[in-house]
Amino acid sequence: MGLLSADEPLLRRRPFRSPHHTISTAGLTGGGAAPRPGEISLAHRGVLFLDELPEFRADTLDVMRQPLEEGVVTISRATATATFPCDFQLVCAMNPCRCGWYGDSSGRCVCTQNSVSSYISRISGPLLDRIDIIVEVPALNFDELRSREEPESSSAVKQRVEQARALQNKRFSQGTCRSNAGMQTAQLREYCTLSDDCAGLMKQAFESLGLTARSYDRIRKVARTIADLDASEEIQIPHIAEAIQYRTYQLSQN
Ligand SMILES: [Zn+2]
Numbered sequence: 001m002g003l004l005s006a007d008e009p010l011l012r013r014r015p016f017r018s019p020h021h022t023i024s025t026a027g028l029t030g031g032g033a034a035p036r037p038g039e040i041s042l043a044h045r046g047v048l049f050l051d052e053l054p055e056f057r058a059d060t061l062d063v064m065r066q067p068l069e070e071g072v073v074t075i076s077r078a079t080a081t082a083t084f085p086c087d088f089q090l091v092c093a094m095n096p097c098r099c100g101w102y103g104d105s106s107g108r109c110v111c112t113q114n115s116v117s118s119y120i121s122r123i124s125g126p127l128l129d130r131i132d133i134i135v136e137v138p139a140l141n142f143d144e145l146r147s148r149e150e151p152e153s154s155s156a157v158k159q160r161v162e163q164a165r166a167l168q169n170k171r172f173s174q175g176t177c178r179s180n181a182g183m184q185t186a187q188l189r190e191y192c193t194l195s196d197d198c199a200g201l202m203k204q205a206f207e208s209l210g211l212t213a214r215s216y217d218r219i220r221k222v223a224r225t226i227a228d229l230d231a232s233e234e235i236q237i238p239h240i241a242e243a244i245q246y247r248t249y250q251l252s253q254n
Pocket of ligand 1: 109
């Protein structure tokens with residue numbers, strides 16, 4: 001893409017890309033008469049951050065679905081076909097509604113229920129289905145802002161993450177994938193077996209949340225990672241419960 005300087009011709013840090021919501025489909029996923037990589041490829045092995053997710057064009061976001069799944073994107077034009085790598089971690093942020101205050105205890109939200117629903121429904125179900133962890137972040141109140149309690153430092157978190165990654169490196173040292181996210185059916189079967197108790201909890205969630213087969217696999221992968229962070233060989237009830245909880249946002253949408 002000609003984005004690297006002569007002084008530093010090699011990428012040595014994982015990329016972090018945060019395109020504006022006005023980006024075109026070709027800009028995001030790649031395109032053009034002579035196919036060029038888009039932001040999802042520039043974010044390869046790094047992070048693609050989409051702020052104000054519902055402001056992106058719905059059809060542009062939907063084109064990302066397949067590449068998200070496959071880690072590669074193929075662009076076909078009359079003159080040429082090109083395949084680019086795009087194994088990125090998708091991170092998105094959004095407000096709960098247009099004014100940003102929906103659900104806040106102050107009651108400041110001025111949106112109608114209809115406008116809240118239409119704002120959220122701009123993100124399609126199939127895209128949401130591919131997002132493993134959805135967390136609602138309530139606004140802090142004054143006392144919480146004033147609190148002098150020291151939050152856990154990033155370096156402490158980093159240490160936990162590194163330990164979990166080390167476990168995964170060991171687990172997959174012979175395999176084709178490098179982390180829990182990359183597990184295919186055979187590895188899921190080997191490393192993500194659920195005890196009867198865990199399977200029972202999954203069944204309940206499946207029925208009450210209307211989960212898809214895709215989200216079933218994804219929940220197991222997240223639960224495996226939570227178990228790794230906990231240095232637990234087995235996936236236990238709290239791990240699976242936490243992984244399911246990151247999906248419950250779908251409830252408030254439907
Ligand atoms: Zn609002």
